[in-house]
Amino acid sequence: MHRYRSHTCGDLRAEHVGRDVRLSGWCHRIRDHGGVLFIDVRDHYGLTQCVVDPDSPAFAQAEKLRSEWVVRLDGKLRLRPPGTENRDMPTGLVELYVAEIEVLGPAAELPLPVFGEQDYPEETRLKYRFLDLRRERIHNNIILRGQVIDAMRTRMKAAGFNEFQTPILTASSPEGARDFLVPSRIHPGKFYALPQAPQQYKQLLMMAGFDRYFQIAPCFRDEDPRADRLPGEFYQLDVEMSFVTQEDVFETMEPVISAIFEQFGKGKPVTKAWPRIPYAEAMAKYGTDKPDLRNPLVIQDASEHFRGSNFKVFARLLEDPANRIWAIPGPTGGQRTFCDRMNAWAQSEGQPGMGYILYFDRATDETTKAADPEATGVGARGPIANNIGPERAEAIRLQLGLKAGDAAFFVAGNPDKFVKFAGMARTRIGTDLKLVDEDRFELAWIVDFPMYEWNEDEKKVDFSHNPFSMPQGGLEALKSQDPLSLKAFQYDIACNGFEIASGGIRNHRPDAMVKAFEIAGYGEETVVERFGGMYRAFQYGAPPHGGMAAGVDRIIMLLAGEQNLREVALFPMNQRAEDILMGAPSEATTKQLRELHIRPLL
Missing domain, CATH: 3.30.1360.30 (GAD-like domain)
Structure with missing residues (x-):
């Protein structure tokens, strides 16, 4: 028999009755019923009820066990007595009569309970996240996360997309939020940026002729946290396609996203034919560009x-x-x-x-x-x-x-x-x-976003969405129309009051790109300096292309029925963007700062 287990705690069924069984796991709950000890033992796969009575040679050891101790239990599997079955759990017809116990890892007094769904302060939960993740609801959310990402990959590959990994250390880009900067040791005074999104790289992949790209991409933005936005980092299903119109993107991605909600939505109805709502109409009818159509x-x-x-x-x-x-x-x-x-x-x-x-x-x-x-x-x-x-x-x-x-x-x-x-x-x-109606998923495309908006603080025209999008009407519209009247080939996906995806048809003509940035106050030299790689690529045969990025964390939050993204992330930061489990951000040593040519001002 294996050193630690012959079966997992989710394996055992009536057909295994009479077998010698070895289980290893955590003591989920211990109950004393008139001198007979019932120990619910839990592992990743499930939970099995184990019984130790005074006649068992393991009884003295069993009396010492406490919640969340890690143990190995040997014994013989038997049917539960009539009337004590639990048909709501997969192992509910059987129990293990324990003959031997080995303590593999005793546990100190717990700072928060694992059994049940008690509401504990966020700081406690995050500091002891490894315990919080043992709770059934959170554990299941993380399993769901992995399953959803696997399904996304499967469906994207079935639709003819190839998965590529774009760089993490890159150049700063105006994506609408602050960059996380990484100082360069080799190039004193210069900094890399962590990508807010793989926007430029995925467009360059289209220049390189890869046609259909996707990635479960980590993105980094130094912005204030809120319930529907994780501080620091998040993940998105990043997509780009060549030789496509806006309609092609819709026809390709709508079935993928719908199928994810249908597969993991626990039977809740999902919108069959997504409405396409112009931005101006959404604002006038619902007061938001991410309306809850329920x-x-x-x-x-x-x-x-x-x-x-x-x-x-x-x-x-x-x-x-x-x-x-x-x-x-x-x-x-x-x-x-x-x-x-x-x-x-x-x-x-x-x-x-x-x-x-x-x-x-x-x-x-x-x-x-x-x-x-x-x-x-x-x-x-x-x-x-x-x-x-x-x-x-x-x-x-x-x-x-x-x-x-x-x-x-x-x-x-x-x-x-x-x-x-x-x-x-x-x-x-x-x-x-x-x-x-909270028991459904209502999805919609929000289309025809304004290309520009008025920045009241700086008294200038600014990009209102993605600066790399194609304006409707192309270069001629950029030259002849009032910038604030221009609409772009930009679109979002709204679901139940959340924006879960955003995308656009890209501006792939270098002259149109320069003109678009010029309207927002950036000269051609700035475009060449900040987006030189893409600007150069556009000079050598750029295909029309477009894509989108869907928020993985938000989709999983909706599927799990949670109200906060931290409930579906493994090791999230707190509201002050601190990882209190690992102690980040932390101070650098004098040696590290010297190597990076940095002198702290404080």
Whole structure:
């Protein structure tokens, strides 16, 4: 028999009854039932119930065992007594009657429990991540991660893609976040950068004629952490294709991503035909470019109902043509308590408040019946309704498709300034009123992103998305159109309120590339200096090409039903971008700094 085990803790079934068995694993749970000890032994593969009674030669040793001790157990497998079976676990029909125990690794008192799902402080969990990873939920998330990545690889190769590994030490690139810099020992005063994405390299692969590339790529960005963004590093399914249009990318990648959600989504419905929503439409209807389409609420422009009305706050706002009044429907939200709660929430978000109209059934409303016993139809109340009058309130109700018992909420001002809040309000209303179907995956392409945006801080035109994307209309559009009106062949994938992928058709013409960067304030010399490799490659026959990158961590987070990326990463950093398990970042020694020609300022 093997030194440590004849079977894993997930192997044993009824057909193994009567066999001599050796198991090794962790003491998951120990229970004393009237002098008989039950030890649930766990390894990577599962859990087996083991029994030690006072007649067993191993009983004295068993009494010394504690939670998370690593042990070897020898004994004979038997069926569990009738009525004690556990058909919810694969080994639930059998148990090991233990004859011998060897302690392989005793454990000190645990700083956090492994059994169960108790909520422990993040700092404790990350400091002792090796224990946290023993917990069933987290352990299963990491197994899921490996399975999803394997499936991605399989499906990409089946679609004709080749996997290549691009360099980790590279040059700094304007990807929209801060670079992690690595000082060069050989070249004093110079630095490598860790790649924010393999963007330039994958385009160079297309120049080199490889046609279809993919990679499960590590990416590094020195940006502030949040629930849907890991600090420091993350992984993406990076893709590039030659001789393709935007439509070709969609037709290739949509089945791959859909299949991943179908395979690992635990039976939840997945969008069959993804809608394609222009960026401007997404912002106007949902207040975000990553809409949660499980939420049925659609924002609508209600400005005309307030123009010239007696509700002077909104009427005066509309004297500025840049201002609008957006309405958010609230089905079933027509209670004063809910509306007051939404108003208080809006104020907590830095807004002056949130206006609303309550709709009610005039025939059953006591106040209305007292004044008019024959009253029928839908009435409206609240400060806004009282000021604009019943006809305008009814027109708003009809536009939003509301009925008695519903409410309408309003956001006013310049949409450029309030659009994010409007999106948050739509999410809040849909969630609080339980309108969101949480048991499905709703995917969509968001298309037609603006090529440029106005940088108010620097008073200049800036790239709004990926600087390497092809503008719609090409070089001619760059020369003749207002930059802020230009749309790009850029697209995102949104799923359940998260951006899970981003991509574009690339600008592969050197003259168009120079012009695109010139509009953003970069001269040709800057392009040559910062993107010299790609600029040179474009001079020697560049195929039209495009691709995308899907966030591996976010996809797995959605599939696992988690709310935070740290629940699906092996050894994540904390909110201050610290690895408190390994002690990073740490101070360098004087010798290391001297070799790198660095003198600390502090």
